[in-house]
Amino acid sequence: MKFNITILLAFLAVMCLATGGIFVKLSSLPPINTALFRILFSLIFLLPFVYKKIKTVDKKSWIIILFSGVFLAIDLILWNTSFHLTSVANANLFVNLVPFTTIPLSYFLFKEKPSKNFLLGLGISILGILLLMSGKLSISSSGNYKGDFLAFLASVFYGLFLLSVYKVRLKIDAATLMFISGLGSIPVLLIAAQTTETIIFPPNVKELSILIGLALFSQLLGQGLLSYCLGKISILLSSVIILSQPVFAAVYAYFIFGETLSLKEILGIIIILAGVYYAKKEKKAPASSK
Known part of the structure; x- marks a missing residue:
């Protein structure tokens, strides 16, 4: 697969991930329950495609991927909860600060040193995010600070999830990886939901459709495609x-909620x-067996 096609798929993944906030806001279930059913429904959809493949995964890879599911579960718990404590704009901004986790850790773990072009592109993208969100960010209440902090913590755990599956993705296909990581997420989400919210089942068809949409778009297409791209870039x-996620969230808000986009x-x-484009210049995809 050509590198530029992989970049396109990565953007498509982020477009799908950006729908997560919309579905979470539309859901009447508490945030951790919403995360639980997101993973549960994704496992049901994935099972027919991976039930034979999971038997061929070696023990070490099983352990790594299961453990990555713990990071993913904590990420979802923190991010979903942050929507109830801060604005959608704030939650989308802080949860996408993943590079602040992955860049230093990838250097120490994988010796991937960012180039000057990459760092400059990263800086440009962050400036663009601040400009995009400047008219929407809320900093007036103490509750917002707590929500902002939870969203930032979510970005840390999502970065840990990406790092933990980065190398194993070279030998495990994306669907199998998402299924096993989902299995690792379920116990954490069950315990968290039961102890803080109690388990609440979807009360009607509308709520069920929202959760299925969340599983299909954000989990399977979003997380799944991004996991696939980890084997290529x-x-x-x-x-x-991933920093481009607020762009798509803003566009969705324009069409779905009628939120206008200013010139700024x-x-x-x-x-x-432009920052993302500059950051990818002179970068080459790692070799992959998939």
Whole structure:
């Protein structure tokens, strides 16, 4: 597969991930229950495609991927909860600061040193995000600070999830990886939901459709495609591409909720995409067996 096609798939993954906040806001279930059913329904959808493949996964890879599911579960718990404590804009901004986790850790773990072009592109993208979100960010209440902090912590655990599956993805296909990591997420989400919210089942067809949409778009297409791309592009580049998620969230809000985009916000979108483009210059995809 050509590298530029992989970049396109990574952007498609981020477009799907950006729907997560919309589905979470639409859901009437508490945040951790929403995360639980997101993973549960994704496992049901994935099982027919992976039940034979999971038998061929070696024990070491099983352990690594299961453990990565713990990081993913904590990420979902923190991010979903942050929506109830801060604005959608704040939650989308802070949860996408993944490079601040992946860049230093990937250097120590995998010796992937970011180039000057990459760091410059990262800086440009962050400036674009701040410009895009400047008219929407809320900093007036102490509750917001707690929600912002939870969203930032979510970005840390999502970065840990990406790092933990980065190398194992070279020998395990994306669907199998997502299924096993989902199995690792379920116990954490069950315990968290039961102890803080109690388990609540979808009360009607509308709520069920929202949760299924969350599982299909955000979990399977979003997480699944991004996991696939990890076998083709570096962890550094994938982290920067994730920075474009607020762009798609803003576009969705424009069409779904009628939120207008100012000239400054449109300029922010252009700067973000320019930064991502600059960050990927002179970057090469790692070899992959998949």
